[in-house]
Amino acid sequence: MKRIAVLTSGGDAPGMNAAIRSVVRKGHHHGLEVVGVRRGYNGLIQGDFIPMELGTVGDIIHRGGTVLYSARSEIFKTSEGQDKAVENLRKWKIDGLVVIGGDGSFRGAQKLTKRGFPAVGVPGTIDNDIPGTDFTIGFDTAVNTVIECIDRIRDTATSHERTYIVEVMGRNAGDIAVWAGLADGAESILIPEAPYQMNEIVDRLARGSKRGKKHSIIIVAEGVGSGVDIGRQIKEMTGAETRVTVLGHIQRGGSPTASDRVLASRMGAKAVDLLLEEQSDQMVAIRRNEVIGVDFDEAFGMKHQPDMSIYDLAEILAI
Structure with a gap:
């Protein structure tokens, strides 16, 4: 192993x-x-390669996004695209590749390993939806961004005595909603991994109002559906004045937290170690604060599930 390459793929993450x-x-x-x-x-197929020296990555540890840019690639899903990517890697005399991204990016990395090219994945996605690892790069920052936004929304909710529905990202995973919901004392948290009944949500709002509560925050994970639709249903069932905020892509940007910077540094270093040890076809993971390598097939065979103990605790504390 003399020369390695690194790329970022899929949605950006702090x-x-x-x-x-x-x-x-x-x-x-x-x-x-x-x-x-x-x-x-796309860069693999087009040969968009640049040498990276020590100074190339100076002054970037605190920046959100990715200096290598990111893009979706339909062409890479074809055999011709994958063959062209390997051809360019060989042309540049590259011996191993580090792919920073999510589930789809890892499946692309595995396609390369099936063609005999060593590749390792580093989980970078705010959704925290990669099976096999406790946390992904960007998740902690996204949760803190959501918390900051909800803190601001709560000020207005209190002033106007309203119920606010906040829709957060996460694709088909409810991790962001669960963690932000507990941290911000939301009355209800709606996630795709747990069934919910609108009557129960309305009853919870009524109990809060009865004890003198003047405002409420309900967090909806995007995998559940539209926050706007949820808000409309609540208004129709309660007659209460409701407002809906869809946080959207604001959750993906911003300077990474200390936790994400440390996690990213540990995972990036481990990826290099795996390539040097000829441990290809793996992703880097953190489990119980230990950074390890996990086979792609093992990760793909697992089902992601948020920490439901946190979800349950949030529900208890919002009584």
């Missing part, structure tokens, strides 16, 4: 730059040359 920095500097520490691939798998 901490990706810290992971890129870690891969580059850990690689140079071991005497490797490091190449950056811009614009994800």
Whole structure:
């Protein structure tokens, strides 16, 4: 192993730059040359490669997004696209690849390993929906962004004595909603992993009102459905004045938290170690604060589930 490459793919996540920095500097520490691939798998196919020296990744650990850019690639899903990607990697005399991204990005990395090219994945997604790892890069920052937004919304909700429905991201996972809901004292948290009844939500609002509560916060994970529709149903059932806020892509940007910077640095370094140990076809994971390698097939065979003990605790404390 003399030269490795790194790319970011899929949705951006705060901490990706810290992971890129870690891969580059850990690689140079071991005497490797490091190449950056811009614009994800599209860059592999188009040969959009740049040498990355120590100074290339200076002053990026605190920046959100990804300096290597990201893009979806329909062409890479074809055999011709994958063959072209491997051809370009061989042309640049690259011996191994680090892919920073989510589930779809990892499946792309595994396609390369099936063609005999060593690849390792680093989980970078705010959704925290990668099976096999306790946390993904960007999740902690996204949760803190949601908390900050809800804190501001609560001020207005209190002033006007309203019920606010806040729709958060997470794709088909409810992790962001669960963690933000507990941290911000939401009355109800709606996630795709747990069934809910509108009557129960309305009853909870009524109990709060009876004891003198003047406002309420309900968090809806996007995997459940539209926050606007939920808000409309609550208004029709209660007659209460409701407002809906869809936080959207504001959750994906911003400077990464200390937790995400440290996690990204640890995971990026571990990815380099795995390549040097010839441990390909794996993703980096953190379990009980230990950074390890997990086979792609093992991760793909697992089902992601948020920590339901946190969900249950949030429900108890919102009584």
